[in-house]
Amino acid sequence: xxxxxxxVRAVAPPADQFTWSDDLPNQYATNTVVRVLTDDGKEGVxxxxxxxxxxxxxxxxxxxxxxxxxxxxxxxLNREQIGHDIRPRVFPVPPQALAALDIALWDLTGxxxxxxxxxxxxxxxxxxxxxxxxxxxDSVEEYVDRVEVFRAEGYRAVKFHTWCxxxxxxxxxxxxxxxxxxxxxxxxxxxxxxxxxxxxxxxARELEDLGFxxxxxxxxxxxxxxxxxxxxxxxxxxLPSGNWIQDLHFFSEALxxxxxxxxxxxxxxxxxxxxxxxxxxxxxxxxINCEIMSWGxxxxxxxxxxxxxxxxxxxxxxxxxxxxAYGYGMKDVIRTGSDGMVHAxxxxxxxxxxxxxxxxxxTIHRIDVGS
Numbered sequence: 001x002x003x004x005x006x007x008v009r010a011v012a013p014p015a016d017q018f019t020w021s022d023d024l025p026n027q028y029a030t031n032t033v034v035r036v037l038t039d040d041g042k043e044g045v046x047x048x049x050x051x052x053x054x055x056x057x058x059x060x061x062x063x064x065x066x067x068x069x070x071x072x073x074x075x076x077l078n079r080e081q082i083g084h085d086i087r088p089r090v091f092p093v094p095p096q097a098l099a100a101l102d103i104a105l106w107d108l109t110g111x112x113x114x115x116x117x118x119x120x121x122x123x124x125x126x127x128x129x130x131x132x133x134x135x136x137x138d139s140v141e142e143y144v145d146r147v148e149v150f151r152a153e154g155y156r157a158v159k160f161h162t163w164c165x166x167x168x169x170x171x172x173x174x175x176x177x178x179x180x181x182x183x184x185x186x187x188x189x190x191x192x193x194x195x196x197x198x199x200x201x202x203x204a205r206e207l208e209d210l211g212f213x214x215x216x217x218x219x220x221x222x223x224x225x226x227x228x229x230x231x232x233x234x235x236x237x238x239l240p241s242g243n244w245i246q247d248l249h250f251f252s253e254a255l256x257x258x259x260x261x262x263x264x265x266x267x268x269x270x271x272x273x274x275x276x277x278x279x280x281x282x283x284x285x286x287x288i289n290c291e292i293m294s295w296g297x298x299x300x301x302x303x304x305x306x307x308x309x310x311x312x313x314x315x316x317x318x319x320x321x322x323x324x325a326y327g328y329g330m331k332d333v334i335r336t337g338s339d340g341m342v343h344a345x346x347x348x349x350x351x352x353x354x355x356x357x358x359x360x361x362x363t364i365h366r367i368d369v370g371s
Contacts, residue, residue, distance in 0.1 A: 096269075131186075189212060190241075221242070
């Protein structure tokens with residue numbers, strides 16, 4: 001089996017826009033979709049999403065333009081060799097570009113084997129609890145109302161993307177705990193790397209007192225000393241955003257020096273399923289959980305879902321809400337059930353089918369390599 005053609009699409013779905021911090025405008029969410037075709041008629045599909053402030057982006061697709069020729073003529077099952085051949089050397093390469101190709105190769109591998117990816121990757125379970133991951137809402141009252149809806153829909157956990165302003169965020173956390181004092185639904189707060197260390201410690205301690213499940217991204221991920229200080233000062237699990245540490249050696253150093261009580265990454269930011277598997281293994285060896293991101297369009301969400309189903313040290317699937325925007329161009333989507341769980345796709349590979357005519361209608365940039 002040899003790779004003969006690679007198609008790359010930058011897709012700009014006609015959907016509502018959201019933000020996750022008071023200092024960010026509404027974000028444009030581009031879906032970069034890769035299709036790998038072989039000489040025996042097989043295909044693999046991968047996708048990543050990227051958020052930008054003032055328009056849809058094409059740079060992930062353009063980065064793949066300079067990687068895709070390396071894959072032509074290669075056996076798609078040799079993922080480690082292909083990953084070595086396209087690794088960044090002289091200048092950095094966007095990890096999403098590497099990831100889109102790697103996800104497509106894994107999808108093809110699953111289809112060739114006739115197995116869903118989570119089984120190929122380890123098959124620890126076939127379902128996982130889900131949390132509703134919110135955008136920024138206008139008011140505390142709107143957050144409270146939305147939690148009522150999420151709980152009625154079956155969610156047993158909610159993560160708040162907030163204003164990322166300490167006093168505003170604490171006002172929300174207090175109101176949420178006052179309205180929902182029981183243990184039937186868990187809460188997390190994500191500060192999008194926006195605090196300074198003193199504020200982060202203060203907020204972490206109050207979230208600990210309020211019984212929040214975890215505190216995410218108070219500082220930039222690479223501020224390892226700052227994370228160590230927060231972790232020493234509190235008992236609430238403090239997680240990085242997962243967006244900035246893209247090197248396994250740096251990831252390992254953060255683990256070794258006790259920066260976090262749980263790690264966070266995903267297939268897009270770590271450069272693919274192949275490398276994200278290694279990050280989870282390092283985390284498991286350290287005896288802590290790895291909370292995988294899964295925000296975004298269906299293809300990258302599915303890749304992350306399969307990854308967490310393959311291991312026992314991931315506790316939640318992150319369901320982007322409102323989720324309708326992220327199912328564009330797909331015949332199959334991932335949804336949280338009324339039991340608060342997300343179940344594994346049953347079809348081989350990623351287990352999702354693309355609606356190519358719909359995807360093409362929203363394509364703003366296309367690159368074809370090979371024939």
